[in-house]
Amino acid sequence: MNRKNSGAETNVLQICLDIAVLAGAFAVEYFIFFNKISKTEALYCLTMVEAFAVIYILSNKEARIYNVTLFFYLDRFYRIITKSWGLAAVTTAMVLFVFNPGKNIRRFYFVFLMISYFLLSINIIFSRLLQFVKCSAQAPRAAFVGVFDEYKKFTYFLNKTSIRLNEIGYILRAGEEANGMYNVLGYLESLEEIIRTHEIDQIYFIQRNHESISEIQQYIDICMEMGVTVKVVIDSSARRRLSSYVSSVGTYPVVTYHTITLNNYEQFLKRVMDIVVSILGIIAACPVLLVTAAAIKLDSPGPVIFKQVRVGKNGRHFHMYKFRSMYTDAEEKKRDLLEQNEMTGGVMFKIKDDPRITRVGKFIRKTSIDELPQLFNVLQGRMSLVGTRPPTLDEVGKYRRSQWRRISIKPGITGMWQVSGRNDITDFEQVVELDLKYIDNWSLLLDLKILFCTVHVLFERKGAY
Known part of the structure; x- marks a missing residue:
């Protein structure tokens, strides 16, 4: 993954919300203890909270909770944040015991840990709802090409992730019948016109069994020339080795071709x-x-x-x-x-x-x-x-x-x-x-x-x- 792709799959909103929640927990705690700790002690507590936040965020990142392709299952997310919270809490608590900064600071910090876990637990559901609203409003306009049954299965997986798309419709291949299909935009041979007419941002090519990239390369080239991002959903049964920017949605590996930065x-x-x-x-x-x-x-x-x-x-x-x-x-x-x-x-x-x-x-x-x-x-x-x-x-x-x-x-x-x-x-x-x-x-x-x-x-x- 090159420089332009380094943050392409990262849920920046989720990271910002977690940081905001931890900052809010500290603010609530400081309001409670306002008359009970000195400014020096408050500064020490702030340093501990910052260390906690860094460890918590890095642990979550390692567990891929900030990856937009991760399926959202509530029990899985709670396990991850509990593990990250525990790791950050134990690490920072050990520092408190080693340096023994005083009873007021220890009391302040342990109450902070309880409040932060409570708020982070609520934030899982709140942030999910906020992402639906934000991402749906800014979702890229996408069209799909491929086997229609595979398209339906892929979009089912897609809806379990934090990825939001404005699904404009389906593009038929030459000779393909539109029977039982919906939102048909036209045929692949008219790709350029479809992109212009429907203001398409992304094209998803869902590979057919044993179909090579070379068979759709001319259409990828059209998209590249027009600055439209292409995502190729690979037929995993073919087990091809690719050296491009690769991610996955469920059991589907996805190769992304693009001309604009996705960081x-x-x-x-x-x-x-x-x-x-x-x-x-x-x-x-x-x-x-x-x-x-x-x-x-x-x-x-x-x-x-x-x-x-x-x-x-x-x-x-x-x-x-x-x-x-x-x-x-x-x-x-x-x-x-x-x-x-x-x-x-x-x-x-x-x-x-x-x-x-x-x-x-x-x-x-x-x-x-x-x-x-x-x-x-x-x-x-x-x-x-x-x-x-x-x-x-x-x-x-x-x-x-x-x-x-x-x-x-x-x-x-x-x-x-x-x-x-x-x-x-x-x-x-x-x-x-x-x-x-x-x-x-x-x-x-x-x-x-x-x-x-x-x-x-x-x-x-x-x-x-």
């Missing part, structure tokens, strides 16, 4: 960064937002906010917000300006000194103030701070298969294209190349680097018009 840790941190920075950005930019809104209203008739349908991750549609920088009849005038388009490839439209831009619009575009309302898109989860440029519906309609992969992640306010010349780049293929470079090399460090470069570019006003 849940980094994706979680990226989302946290998006939320925190967007909130701080909105608060800090409030004066600028108000002044800009007033200037736009006084400069030309029309709404302050320009709301346009853009295409997000894997073809999802969302309303992107910007300050209006053009006259209200800009779309009608665009037809008369198509011949002046400076972007090659016929997909994107950009011209210098665009006559549709208002006086205020020229300034807010040059300073990128027009993009500040997109912070609300980031807060909603439709966009990210850093990503690929969100295309229009017209642009996506002209995409070739290889260009579809640039929308396999959330679009961003800024990205590789914006810090590499922005409007100085007139070749759409170069834009795609920069976006794919970002997708293939994504990391939190790269996001931070692009954010810093964006600030530098804004001050230089490089490539902006």
Whole structure:
């Protein structure tokens, strides 16, 4: 499993909830003993609780309780958390007896152990319910290909795990009859069209008896070219040896092919960064937002906010917000300006000194103030701070298969294209190349680097018009 897969099967939410429960147990305990222990003793107790938490989490991780593919059986989960709790309790209790910190600390800590076990036991059921709500709302849109009976059995196993999927439907192979089947999306030969039409995030190929990967490789290649994740559910009777990223659901080994990172840790941190920075950005930019809104209203008739349908991750549609920088009849005038388009490839439209831009619009575009309302898109989860440029519906309609992969992640306010010349780049293929470079090399460090470069570019006003 490479760097991008290291956290792909980890239930980050479960880890966070366990940490929150232990922190809550300490808070309750400290409230009870507030007048009975000193600040020094409280600090000692906090250190013991932190040591307990580390041992408990690591023990649970070793027992695979944080693996999303583990079947959820209540008795199994209780056995695991009891064993982990016991290991952490005995280890930290031994430290207390060796160093003999005093009666108050020992009393505080042993009460903490009782409270923590009670809360952790309740948390098993609570966290399971929360995961159903959270994961169902954010579940990837998935389609299935394979033997229909095996598909039903596999999804039965899948529902016993913490993996949630939005099952869009079943794709038929050539010559396969749809008798008795439901949610049929079409035939495998039309895979590209199915992906576009149904905004598919993942394709599950359930292997038939003794079917080799080479028989479905052309369809895996299509998915890879479009940035759609592929999971191959292996026919275990064939006992083939594979060197790819392999996991399992029940008795089914699963090989995952993908072009985007599946590291849940980094994706979680990226989302946290998006939320925190967007909130701080909105608060800090409030004066600028108000002044800009007033200037736009006084400069030309029309709404302050320009709301346009853009295409997000894997073809999802969302309303992107910007300050209006053009006259209200800009779309009608665009037809008369198509011949002046400076972007090659016929997909994107950009011209210098665009006559549709208002006086205020020229300034807010040059300073990128027009993009500040997109912070609300980031807060909603439709966009990210850093990503690929969100295309229009017209642009996506002209995409070739290889260009579809640039929308396999959330679009961003800024990205590789914006810090590499922005409007100085007139070749759409170069834009795609920069976006794919970002997708293939994504990391939190790269996001931070692009954010810093964006600030530098804004001050230089490089490539902006």
